[in-house]
Amino acid sequence: MRADTRKAGRTGRDTMGRTDASRVLAIGTVVVLLVYIVAVLFGDMARVDLFGAWLGIVAELAAVAVCVGAVLRTRWSQWQILLGGAAVAVYTAGDLSYLLALDGEESLAAVSLADAAYFVFYPLMLGALAMTLRKLKGVAWPVLLDSLVGALAAASLMTLILAPVLRSGAAGGTPFEVVVAVVYPLLDLLLITAVGGLLTSRGLDLGPRWPLLIAGLILFSAADVAYALGMQDYAVGSIIDVGWIVGVVGIALWIDGVARAGTASRHHDRALPALTTLMASTTAAVAVLIIGCQVPIPLLAQILAALTLLLTAAPLVFRNRMLRILATTDELTGLPNRRGLVADLPRRVGGDRVGALLFMDLDRFKDVNDALGHDVGDALLVQVSERFARQVDAGALFARLGGDEFALFLDGATREEALTAARRLEAALDQPIQVGTASLKVSVSIGIALTPDNGTDVTLLMRKADIAMFRAKSDRSGHHVYSSMDDDGGARKLRTLQELRVALAEAQFEVHYQPKVRLTDDAVSSVEALIRWNHPLLGQLPPASFLPLAEEAGLMPAISALVLEEAVAQVDRWRTEGLVISVAVNLSGSCIQEGLPRQIRLLLEERDIPPECLVLEITEDMLMRNPADAARILARLRAKGIQISIDDFGTGYSSLAYLRDLPADELKLDRSFITAMRTDRRAHGLVGSIVDLAHSLDLRVVAEGVDNEATRAELRALGCDLAQGFHFARPLPAADVAPWIRAHTPAVPEDDTLVAQRI
Ligand code: C2E
Ligand code: CA
Ligand code: CA
Numbered sequence: 001m002r003a004d005t006r007k008a009g010r011t012g013r014d015t016m017g018r019t020d021a022s023r024v025l026a027i028g029t030v031v032v033l034l035v036y037i038v039a040v041l042f043g044d045m046a047r048v049d050l051f052g053a054w055l056g057i058v059a060e061l062a063a064v065a066v067c068v069g070a071v072l073r074t075r076w077s078q079w080q081i082l083l084g085g086a087a088v089a090v091y092t093a094g095d096l097s098y099l100l101a102l103d104g105e106e107s108l109a110a111v112s113l114a115d116a117a118y119f120v121f122y123p124l125m126l127g128a129l130a131m132t133l134r135k136l137k138g139v140a141w142p143v144l145l146d147s148l149v150g151a152l153a154a155a156s157l158m159t160l161i162l163a164p165v166l167r168s169g170a171a172g173g174t175p176f177e178v179v180v181a182v183v184y185p186l187l188d189l190l191l192i193t194a195v196g197g198l199l200t201s202r203g204l205d206l207g208p209r210w211p212l213l214i215a216g217l218i219l220f221s222a223a224d225v226a227y228a229l230g231m232q233d234y235a236v237g238s239i240i241d242v243g244w245i246v247g248v249v250g251i252a253l254w255i256d257g258v259a260r261a262g263t264a265s266r267h268h269d270r271a272l273p274a275l276t277t278l279m280a281s282t283t284a285a286v287a288v289l290i291i292g293c294q295v296p297i298p299l300l301a302q303i304l305a306a307l308t309l310l311l312t313a314a315p316l317v318f319r320n321r322m323l324r325i326l327a328t329t330d331e332l333t334g335l336p337n338r339r340g341l342v343a344d345l346p347r348r349v350g351g352d353r354v355g356a357l358l359f360m361d362l363d364r365f366k367d368v369n370d371a372l373g374h375d376v377g378d379a380l381l382v383q384v385s386e387r388f389a390r391q392v393d394a395g396a397l398f399a400r401l402g403g404d405e406f407a408l409f410l411d412g413a414t415r416e417e418a419l420t421a422a423r424r425l426e427a428a429l430d431q432p433i434q435v436g437t438a439s440l441k442v443s444v445s446i447g448i449a450l451t452p453d454n455g456t457d458v459t460l461l462m463r464k465a466d467i468a469m470f471r472a473k474s475d476r477s478g479h480h481v482y483s484s485m486d487d488d489g490g491a492r493k494l495r496t497l498q499e500l501r502v503a504l505a506e507a508q509f510e511v512h513y514q515p516k517v518r519l520t521d522d523a524v525s526s527v528e529a530l531i532r533w534n535h536p537l538l539g540q541l542p543p544a545s546f547l548p549l550a551e552e553a554g555l556m557p558a559i560s561a562l563v564l565e566e567a568v569a570q571v572d573r574w575r576t577e578g579l580v581i582s583v584a585v586n587l588s589g590s591c592i593q594e595g596l597p598r599q600i601r602l603l604l605e606e607r608d609i610p611p612e613c614l615v616l617e618i619t620e621d622m623l624m625r626n627p628a629d630a631a632r633i634l635a636r637l638r639a640k641g642i643q644i645s646i647d648d649f650g651t652g653y654s655s656l657a658y659l660r661d662l663p664a665d666e667l668k669l670d671r672s673f674i675t676a677m678r679t680d681r682r683a684h685g686l687v688g689s690i691v692d693l694a695h696s697l698d699l700r701v702v703a704e705g706v707d708n709e710a711t712r713a714e715l716r717a718l719g720c721d722l723a724q725g726f727h728f729a730r731p732l733p734a735a736d737v738a739p740w741i742r743a744h745t746p747a748v749p750e751d752d753t754l755v756a757q758r759i
Contacts, residue, residue: 022069026256029062033249040242053099053237056245060092063252070259080131084255087124091248094118099236106235111180122187125251129194132206146277149311150193153281156288156304158185162228163298181228188221196277209257216250219243278312285309330400332378333385341399341407345458348397348411349451356418358408359447359465360388360425361473365404371624372438379435384442387428391421407465415450415481422446422479445472446479454482474548497553499535500546504558508534511566512731513583515741516702516724519716524741526582526615528724529567530731531559551588560591564603568614570734572607579738584615584645589622589630597636611641615666619647623662635663645702650690660697667694669720671705678711688718695719 036055043052067085074081094117101108108114162182195206195214206213223243227234234240285308292302328340336344348355362384369377381404388406392398397409410421425446432439447469449455454464464482472480480486503509513527533541550556567583574581604611616637623630623646634644645666646659650673659667669687676683687703694701703715706725715723732740 022066022073022256022260025062025066025069026253029059029066029249029252032062033059033246036245037242040237040239043237050237053241056237056241057092057096057099059245060088060095060248063249064089064092066252066256070255074259078131078259080128081255081259082128083124083131084128084251084258087121087128088248088252088255090117090124091121094121095244102236111177115180118184122191125191126194128255129191145311145314147194147196149281149308149314150196150277151190152304152308152311153284154189154193155186156301156308157284158182158189158225159298159301159304160288160291161225163301164229178228181224184224185221185228188217188224192217192221193277196280207254207258208261209254212250212257213254216247216254219250220247223247281308282312285312330402333382333400335385335389335406336397336399338399338401341397341401341409342458342462344397344399345409345461348409349458349461350456352452353456354412354414355451356410356413356415356421357449357451357461357465358410358418358422358425359401359449359462359469360406360408360444361447361469362404363443363445363473365442367621367624368440368442372435376435376438380433380440380442383433383435384429384444387433388425391424391428407462415448415453418448418450419479419481422448426478443478445469445476447472448479448481450481493549496546496549500550500553500555503533503535504555504562508536509559509562510534510540510733511563511570512733513570513737514724514731515729515737515744516584516722517728517744519712519720519723523745524581526584526722527737528584528617528731529563529570529586531563532731547588551590554590556588556590557593560585560587561599564600568603568607568609571609571613573734574738575609577738579741580613581741582613582615582643584617586617586647589619589625592618592622592630592633594633596633597640600637600642601640612643615643615645617645617647617668620649620651631661631663638663638665648704650686659693659699664699666702667699668702668704668724671725674703674705674711674715674725677714684714687715687720691719 032055036052036059039052039055064085067081067088070081071085076082094114097117098108098112098114101112101114162185192214195210195217220243223240226240226243285305288297288301288305291297292305328336328343330337330340345357365377365380368380381400384404385400385406388408389398392408393410396411397407399407401407408421408425410418413421426444429442429444432441434440447465447467449461449465449468451461455461464486467486468480468482471482471486472478510532511529512532513529515524516526516528517524531543531547533543533546535541547556547559550559564585567585571581571583600614604614616634618630618634638644643665644663645668646662646664647668648670649667650670667690669690673683673687677687691701700721702722702724703711703720704724706712706715706723707727709727711725712723712727728744729740
């Protein structure tokens with residue numbers, strides 16, 4: 001996994017330009033709105049003020065433009081913005097048609113063509129709000145019910161407030177007109193309560209400007225109420241218009257804010273306390289009923305209040321269900337969590353029912369979290385879960401177990417089908433994942449347990465899938481089907497550990513040396529020490545087969561001490577042979593301790609070896625994990641003249657800027673980079689840039705894993721200093737090193753001694 005920092009700059013600038021334009025548009029809209037408000041307030045209230053009315057339309061049109069900008073910026077991809085924008089546009093169209101149809105009158109007949117547009121506004125706006133609900137999956141129902149209770153209570157209150165209009169309906173407009181005027185405030189309240197319901201639900205995001213939305217809707221409905229109460233006296237350009245227009249502009253600015261925030265951000269902290277809607281609704285309903293006992297109020301208001309109280313009980317029932325759902329749902333991804341998996345598995349496993357349980361664990365996810373932060377880690381997990389979900393058939397059980405672990409149960413799947421599924425899941429991560437400006441390449445290790453073959457007990461099956469997953473991880477094989485051989489893993493581990501202790505005591509370790517070749521003239525002035533284990537039964541073992549266990553068991557400092565001692569002794573032997581050469585020793589994180597500088601100083605003094613002859617290779621991710629302490633100790637070593645090399649560079653997440661502060665002399669580009677270079681132009685460019693940057697920081701660059709001539713030539717052209725790899729030499733036993741160098745060094749000094757210069 002690796003962070004690609006290059007692309008970020010460009011796309012960042014693009015959106016920046018657009019954001020500037022949209023900001024100007026939003027500010028412009030607010031300015032027009034203010035001018036309009038001033039015009040209305042200071043105009044002649046008694047007269048129809050057409051100038052003011054047209055200014056209002058301009059403000060609304062600007063709001064529409066803001067919405068269009070938001071839609072374009074999000075590339076038509078967010079329903080929330082599309083529907084909200086459409087709502088604003090439709091409403092503006094309604095106002096425009098109203099004003100055009102006015103033809104010198106103060107107001108239109110209470111119901112006009114414009115009303116059709118006004119009505120369409122509500123379903124669109126409710127739709128926009130409903131879109132935020134989609135993210136909530138299993139817990140959407142209780143939220144809707146909360147909103148419904150709120151709406152009922154609000155309707156009951158409104159019926160009370162609008163009672164005069166209702167009662168004198170016959171006196172004013174036609175009953176139909178009254179209905180139209182009363183329905184608007186009710187619809188407004190439905191919107192407001194929907195927003196209230198959404199705000200009270202956990203994990204929902206109404207965007208950074210949600211107060212604008214609420215304020216807009218409140219003003220909007222206040223205007224509707226005012227209109228309903230004084231329908232007969234309404235004239236265009238009155239103060240009521242301000243409510244509507246400010247409301248529309250508020251909604252537009254909210255939409256703009258949603259587009260600006262993007263989809264990644266979540267604002268848990270903004271949620272109102274749960275139960276707020278319910279409490280407010282109950283209070284309102286009780287109040288209406290009490291008033292109804294004192295003075296005559298419409299029957300409808302009382303019925304609505306009673307319904308509110310009845311329905312309040314329902315969310316409590318739902319709330320229980322929701323609590324259960326929440327307890328078995330992973331909050332981040334909306335998938336079932338471990339509890340959910342354990343609860344669901346028993347009905348799928350047992351008897352001779354066939355199926356496969358897959359455990360997925362992302363490789364090196366911890367590094368992402370450590371280096372890029374938890375927000376990025378979370379966003380990455382969400383995207384990974386979405387990609388996996390796309391590979392999963394409906395009906396299969398797909399869960400997140402926690403951290404970077406997922407599980408999938410495939411009912412009726414045979415071994416072959418399980419393997420196919422595993423390969424599909426792996427392929428789903430082929431393309432890098434974009435999180436913010438970083439492009440992350442992730443891979444996954446998958447363990448597979450089959451039922452009934454590997455057992456019919458849920459706990460047992462999960463354990464076996466887990467064991468298989470660990471096998472897949474340690475073998476780096478991608479996926480692995482459980483076999484009983486894996487199971488004595490624990491016992492085998494113990495045996496190996498025992499053997500490792502014996503190996504240390506009996507000196508079964510041997511150090512091999514791989515030359516680092518200077519690309520300009522093929523000269524060799526240093527070698528890397530690589531440990532081998534001559535196992536009495538298994539033969540020579542590579543470090544990858546035992547170092548992880550040694551690290552886990554705390555044997556690493558002992559092993560490193562051994563390699564250091566052997567390498568320094570070997571340098572001494574070579575020096576007496578006339579071969580002046582430096583040696584690089586790999587150090588794991590656990591070896592970088594306070595005592596290290598002293599230990600190394602004694603070692604070098606004992607044999608009178610100049611400190612420049614020792615290079616310490618530290619992996620990048622180790623430095624990232626403990627930067628401050630490690631850097632301090634390394635700086636001390638470096639001050640004494642010992643060279644520091646950053647190993648496996650490019651596999652971790654250190655930013656290039658961080659390099660500047662590292663006490664290092666050398667950068668070793670990871671093998672994966674060099675391999676990728678041949679097929680991937682971007683990798684090629686990246687290697688070139690890293691070489692240039694390293695040089696500007698006074699670091700020399702070593703390419704690892706160079707195994708063919710073409711790569712050597714390319715690296716040389718890119719200005720890389722040194723290269724190491726099978727193309728030049730495999731790691732050699734100590735005795736073979738001097739002969740190899742003699743055979744491969746172009747200009748051997750006359751007296752047959754090799755004096756290698758430092759680079
Ligand atoms: P590393 O430090 O990245 O060492 C380079 C590894 O790449 C060596 O594997 C080397 O044999 C291999 N290699 C070199 N050229 C090529 C090539 O052209 N193609 C391919 N495919 N591989 C190439 P090795 O010796 O198995 O070491 C593996 C890792 O074990 C090392 O990676 C290092 O991290 C660790 N290691 C080895 N010896 C020690 C040690 O004494 N102490 C510590 N702490 N770690 C060690
Ligand atoms: Ca190394
Ligand atoms: Ca390396």
